[in-house]
Amino acid sequence: MKQLIMCGKNSVLEAIKSKLQIQLIYLSKKENIKLIPKEYKIEIKDQSFMDQLTKENHQGFIALIEPIQFKDINYLISKKPQTTLLLDHIQDPHNLGAIIRTANAAGIKDLILPKENAASINETVLKIASGGIVGMNIYRVNSLSATISKLQKNGFWAYATVLDEKALPHTQVSYNDPSIIIVGNEGTGVSKSVLSVVDQTVYIKQYGNVQSLNVSVATGIILFDLVSRNESE
Numbered sequence: 001m002k003q004l005i006m007c008g009k010n011s012v013l014e015a016i017k018s019k020l021q022i023q024l025i026y027l028s029k030k031e032n033i034k035l036i037p038k039e040y041k042i043e044i045k046d047q048s049f050m051d052q053l054t055k056e057n058h059q060g061f062i063a064l065i066e067p068i069q070f071k072d073i074n075y076l077i078s079k080k081p082q083t084t085l086l087l088d089h090i091q092d093p094h095n096l097g098a099i100i101r102t103a104n105a106a107g108i109k110d111l112i113l114p115k116e117n118a119a120s121i122n123e124t125v126l127k128i129a130s131g132g133i134v135g136m137n138i139y140r141v142n143s144l145s146a147t148i149s150k151l152q153k154n155g156f157w158a159y160a161t162v163l164d165e166k167a168l169p170h171t172q173v174s175y176n177d178p179s180i181i182i183v184g185n186e187g188t189g190v191s192k193s194v195l196s197v198v199d200q201t202v203y204i205k206q207y208g209n210v211q212s213l214n215v216s217v218a219t220g221i222i223l224f225d226l227v228s229r230n231e232s233e
Contacts (some may be wrong), residue, residue, distance in 0.1 A: 093122055097132075
């Protein structure tokens with residue numbers, strides 16, 4: 001996987017605060033060493049070296065982040081968490097980062113992503129996630145529908161969010177555990193191949209004149225509703 005780089009003073013300090021796995025920190029000025037905890041490896045480099053490393057405005061601060069280690073789906077099957085989040089080809093890295101941050105806040109620790117035609121976990125995602133990726137088990141799969149079917153055979157239940165008032169309102173859904181919450185692409189929603197294998201479609205009832213919610217907002221509504229129910233049981 002491509003080396004992840006965080007650039008800029010605030011971004012590097014936030015990466016440290018968020019406990020991202022940092023391999024090495026480059027600084028252009030020795031006096032900035034005092035800003036970095038002693039346990040981190042630091043190298044002082046000149047401006048030209050840092051400019052060659054990135055085209056972004058690094059402000060003399062660059063952190064090399066450990067590549068994300070993806071889990072095998074069989075680990076999820078053996079783990080059987082109460083709730084797993086599956087993202088069906090989310091394109092915008094800002095949305096992906098916001099969803100990861102929201103999922104972390106809701107206590108979700110397992111996330112399934114497709115390998116192709118979706119936003120990858122890059123510097124933007126890490127920045128927006130604001131540490132939410134720490135402790136998250138991430139699974140990348142070739143086929144979402146085949147993965148869902150495999151999980152269902154191992155006791156999982158799949159629930160897909162849709163823009164369809166014929167679906168069951170999310171407040172009326174009785175979730176079975178372990179559950180997979182499926183959120184669709186920003187433009188086209190959950191794909192037909194995925195919808196063909198889910199156990200239940202779920203709809204967020206809206207009261208205004210907007211046609212849809214931002215995908216990260218919709219994800220938050222579903223996840224926190226589910227969490228509140230689990231706590232009350």
